[in-house]
Amino acid sequence: MSRAASHRGAGEAWGLTPFQIGVCTMAMIGVTAVAGLPTILTAYAGQEGWIAALVALPAGLLPLVLLHDLDRRQPGLTLVEQARQALGPIGGLVLSLLPLALLLSATPLGAHQQADIVGLEGLRHTPTVVIVALFFLVPLYAARQGPEVLARLTTLSVPVAIGALLLIASTSLRSVRAENLQPIFALGWGPLLQGAAPAAAWYAESALLGFLLPFRGRDRRASWAAAGAGLTIVSLQVALVTAWDLSIFGPLAGRVTFAIFQVTRVTNLAEFLTHMDSVLVIAWVAGEIARMGLWFYCLCLALSQCLGLRDYRPLTLPMAAAVIIATCTWFENSSQFNAWVMHVWPFWGLALGIGSPLLVWLAVVLRGPGPGRRAAIPAAARLGAPERG
Amino acid sequence: MSARIRRRAAALLALVCLTLVLSGCWDRIELADLDMVSGVAFDAAPNGGFRVTVSIVLPQNLATGGGVGGAGGGSAGPSEAVVSGTGATIGEAITAIGRGLPGHIFWGHTRVVLIGEAAARRGIQPVLDFFLRSPATRLATDLLVVRGEAGPLLQVSPPYRVPGTDVLYEHLRRQREPRALVYEVAQSLLTTSGASLIPEVQVGRPAPGGSAGGGGGSGGATSPTALLFTGAGVLQRGRLVGWLNEDQMRGAMWLLGTARQGTVALRSPQGSVSVHINRVRIHRQAVRLADGSPAVRIRIDAEDVVSQVDAGNPPLGDPRYLLQLSNALAASIRGSADLALAAARAEDVDFLEFGRLVAADQPGIWGRVHGDWPGIFPRLPVVIAVRAHVRQVGNLVRLQ
Numbered sequence: 001m002s003r004a005a006s007h008r009g010a011g012e013a014w015g016l017t018p019f020q021i022g023v024c025t026m027a028m029i030g031v032t033a034v035a036g037l038p039t040i041l042t043a044y045a046g047q048e049g050w051i052a053a054l055v056a057l058p059a060g061l062l063p064l065v066l067l068h069d070l071d072r073r074q075p076g077l078t079l080v081e082q083a084r085q086a087l088g089p090i091g092g093l094v095l096s097l098l099p100l101a102l103l104l105s106a107t108p109l110g111a112h113q114q115a116d117i118v119g120l121e122g123l124r125h126t127p128t129v130v131i132v133a134l135f136f137l138v139p140l141y142a143a144r145q146g147p148e149v150l151a152r153l154t155t156l157s158v159p160v161a162i163g164a165l166l167l168i169a170s171t172s173l174r175s176v177r178a179e180n181l182q183p184i185f186a187l188g189w190g191p192l193l194q195g196a197a198p199a200a201a202w203y204a205e206s207a208l209l210g211f212l213l214p215f216r217g218r219d220r221r222a223s224w225a226a227a228g229a230g231l232t233i234v235s236l237q238v239a240l241v242t243a244w245d246l247s248i249f250g251p252l253a254g255r256v257t258f259a260i261f262q263v264t265r266v267t268n269l270a271e272f273l274t275h276m277d278s279v280l281v282i283a284w285v286a287g288e289i290a291r292m293g294l295w296f297y298c299l300c301l302a303l304s305q306c307l308g309l310r311d312y313r314p315l316t317l318p319m320a321a322a323v324i325i326a327t328c329t330w331f332e333n334s335s336q337f338n339a340w341v342m343h344v345w346p347f348w349g350l351a352l353g354i355g356s357p358l359l360v361w362l363a364v365v366l367r368g369p370g371p372g373r374r375a376a377i378p379a380a381a382r383l384g385a386p387e388r389g
Numbered sequence: 390m391s392a393r394i395r396r397r398a399a400a401l402l403a404l405v406c407l408t409l410v411l412s413g414c415w416d417r418i419e420l421a422d423l424d425m426v427s428g429v430a431f432d433a434a435p436n437g438g439f440r441v442t443v444s445i446v447l448p449q450n451l452a453t454g455g456g457v458g459g460a461g462g463g464s465a466g467p468s469e470a471v472v473s474g475t476g477a478t479i480g481e482a483i484t485a486i487g488r489g490l491p492g493h494i495f496w497g498h499t500r501v502v503l504i505g506e507a508a509a510r511r512g513i514q515p516v517l518d519f520f521l522r523s524p525a526t527r528l529a530t531d532l533l534v535v536r537g538e539a540g541p542l543l544q545v546s547p548p549y550r551v552p553g554t555d556v557l558y559e560h561l562r563r564q565r566e567p568r569a570l571v572y573e574v575a576q577s578l579l580t581t582s583g584a585s586l587i588p589e590v591q592v593g594r595p596a597p598g599g600s601a602g603g604g605g606g607s608g609g610a611t612s613p614t615a616l617l618f619t620g621a622g623v624l625q626r627g628r629l630v631g632w633l634n635e636d637q638m639r640g641a642m643w644l645l646g647t648a649r650q651g652t653v654a655l656r657s658p659q660g661s662v663s664v665h666i667n668r669v670r671i672h673r674q675a676v677r678l679a680d681g682s683p684a685v686r687i688r689i690d691a692e693d694v695v696s697q698v699d700a701g702n703p704p705l706g707d708p709r710y711l712l713q714l715s716n717a718l719a720a721s722i723r724g725s726a727d728l729a730l731a732a733a734r735a736e737d738v739d740f741l742e743f744g745r746l747v748a749a750d751q752p753g754i755w756g757r758v759h760g761d762w763p764g765i766f767p768r769l770p771v772v773i774a775v776r777a778h779v780r781q782v783g784n785l786v787r788l789q
Contacts, residue, residue, distance in 0.1 A: 121524055125415035137407075175529065182749035186756075249572060251579040256521065265528040266572060271562065274527070275497060 060203025204353025660701020
């Protein structure tokens with residue numbers, strides 16, 4: 001019995017719909033990408049930052065292709081389960097450390113970015129630990145309810161976030177100067193690829209769909225196509241937001257923090273709608289809560305399966321505390337955070353994002369899933385999902 | 390008590406506890422505690438410091454109130470309070486202002502930023518830094534430069550609209566004057582030329598030689614408390630290096646492609662006519678000459694309507710006369726554009742953004758010449774083609 005089937009309620013055919021999978025992909029990768037990437041892309045690739053956002057897309061599609069092939073070979077298993085299936089408990093555990101490292105590093109990293117933005121844009125006097133802890137309440141609760149609740153939460157949040165982006169774009173249209181994007185391809189491939197590297201690291205987070213896609217519905221192809229479509233939309237979104245920032249701020253776009261939030265400071269619709277920053281913050285926080293819920297769920301599920309626990313939910317509270325502490329203590333200041341994201345993350349994220357599914361795929365292809373090994377997976381590790389009924 | 394009821398009770402208790410934080414935590418500020426700044430002026434203080442003057446809106450007096458410090462009419466008191474502070478830095482000056490105010494200074498509604506001449510000559514980077522860095526400010530706030538001190542302008546209370554900063558803002562909003570927004574001027578610091586124009590404003594004293602130009606005018610007011618746009622300050626690398634008079638400023642608007650509408654007075658032997666420019670299309674292009682050097686072509690198309698016969702009895706029913714008017718208007722536009730170009734060349738400051746244009750349209754040439762741009766710009770061939778069309782004469786062909 002596949003993992004997705006193992007937690008379905010009696011008599012109920014449950015699974016994430018392709019639409020939910022697409023939206024979850026957008027939330028998992030797109031929310032932090034739209035906020036953080038445009039500045040980084042512009043800092044590296046100048047007025048061609050938006051092209052770099054598109055050039056990096058294959059780096060995100062590669063993990064999806066590998067995960068898709070793994071799902072075809074061993075359907076319904078998470079990345080950790082796939083590794084254990086192929087290499088046994090010890091070898092599988094060693095290989096599982098890769099996606100676990102990605103989750104352990106990127107979850108507090110995303111939370112830190114969120115706390116930075118909220119602290120900078122609105123809650124300047126509120127302690128970071130309070131901001132992070134408050135924002136963790138809903139994701140924590142949703143993560144405990146399992147992927148279906150998370151998917152529903154995400155389908156509510158993401159359209160709000162996209163709507164806010166469109167509103168910001170329409171109200172800042174007057175400030176756009178298309179000549180700021182010219183000339184195109186003038187800087188050559190060097191800066192373009194430099195800019196594409198951080199974007200590629202972001203997109204390679206698609207590897208974490210290896211913890212979500214096992215809960216897909218019956219239509220395997222549609223589910224994987226939806227994940228690919230979601231990632232492509234994220235890439236287009238990042239490219240458009242970067243182009244928008246550039247066309248308004250020109251060379252300044254690479255020097256301001258969180259450029260999309262700076263766009264709200266030039267919005268003006270008929271002298272009536274001008275202060276749109278709160279709209280974007282509200283919509284972004286909604287998307288961020290969904291994103292944090294999904295990441296946190298993947299983190300707890302991966303850890304519980306590595307530890308061989310029967311259920312991931314006992315881990316949620318201690319892991320939430322650990323993530324909050326890591327978020328508040330990892331970086332001394334915003335410059336340290338920015339330096340890490342710009343100079344370390346491209347290598348770290350890309351290596352783990354592509355390396356995790358690639359090594360598991362190689363292990364499965366080379367060793368093959370024998371019936372004996374399949375039985376070696378502890379039944380406990382399959383029970384991470386919520387009880388239904 | 391069953392486990393289910395206990396769970397529900399715990400959830401209810403959690404919800405009640407959560408309501409405690411809904412009031413806004415540490416960052417809660419009541420609306421009544423905000424001192425909203427409508428305009429701010431930065432002047433140079435001795436020893437490299439700043440004198441910052443803010444105009445704070447008194448909303449309770451806006452409906453019936455007068456001008457600054459109660460100078461205007463109305464019985465409810467002044468609509469604005471003007472407060473100054475001095476410090477070694479802008480931050481210190483603002484802190485000094487804050488000590489004298491009961492609430493929190495709120496920058497979100499600042500409409501205009503005035504910069505005094507001495508502060509502008511020293512460099513406006515600290516002003517730009519303050520606006521770009523603070524999350525509360527708007528980046529689309531208008532910058533204006535003032536000959537002499539900027540702070541006293543916030544004390545001016547024009548008779549026709551309160552608060553006074555509204556007068557400046559409305560002029561700018563209606564595109565009657567060139568605009569220099571905070572983020573645009575900051576961008577210009579990062580370009581090769583590093584040049585930009587900031588409109589100049591004065592109190593009740595028209596600029597010498599100021600007359601109707603290509604993009605309309607604001608002159609004519611003679612009230613001693615009138616705020617007049619009299620030209621523009623030329624900035625290079627964030628420092629004020631020169632001035633443009635009103636004609637040169639209008640010409641710069643044509644060449645920059647920012648002219649939108651305005652009224653131009655034209656004189657001919659048959660009479661004097663004012664035409665209103667309704668539609669403008671400006672196309673700027675950098676081209677490559679046969680010898681591989683750059684050149685700039687600017688094509689200006691203006692469509693107009695006769696708005697006033699000021700003197701004489703011009704034959705507005707005669708199509709040939711309208712053609713003459715069109716040619717005269719084209720010559721007027723061309724004249725002011727030439728003035729601006731000559732000023733840019735004389736000051737050797739590329740405030741017309743030709744360098745940016747060459748970089749965008751001819752990146753190959755730009756890669757070769759951008760290092761020598763300050764030497765190339767004054768000799769850059771610029772071809773200006775102006776076509777004007779007086780399309781209509783209004784609702785009246787002839788009065789006499």
